[in-house]
Amino acid sequence: MHAFLRRAAALAAFVALLWAIQIVNWILGYGLNPAFGLVPRHVTGMDGIVAMPLLHGSFAHLIANTPPLLVMGGLLMATATRALLAVNMMVVALGGGLVWILGSPAIHVGASGLIFGWFGFLIARGLVDRSPVTLGATVVIGGLYGSLLWGVLPGQPGVSWEAHLFGALAGVAAALLIRSPVHAPRLRGVDRP
Structure with a gap:
């Protein structure tokens, strides 16, 4: 329980x-976005692979995320639980890296690539593991956020569909490559056969 x-x-x-970064960014007139946002195929925009999920274009953008x-x-x-760091690293690095290589020439910001990565991971993991817990998570996520x-798909001006697509693909890749079975909670003081 303490770990949870x-x-x-x-x-x-x-x-x-x-939210703290958003407030600072707003105070600075969104100056953090061009300084640290992901700019495809520009060496100075590579730091955005890591910074992109931390920055947003407006309060409405962050409220939606x-x-x-x-x-x-x-x-x-x-x-x-045992794969949180590895999954997040793969979603950020692979998803962001693909946006940097293949994305449209713009400043890409927002946590939606991370969200789509988690979505892809949770959906694919349920189908890969087929445990009741992961299948349940798949059903919940599919029901709540299937419209994601x-x-x-391209078409919404000002929206990085590339971050969405590559985040989701990175999440699916993480589900296929990073094994993290759900284990029953360990009982203290109980002998296991």
């Missing part, structure tokens, strides 16, 4: 950090 609370606190701290961050992040931390799939 630590992970929940880490998720809450991450979302609070996003906060609920799926909390819901999917909660399901991820509850079901992928439209976000991987």
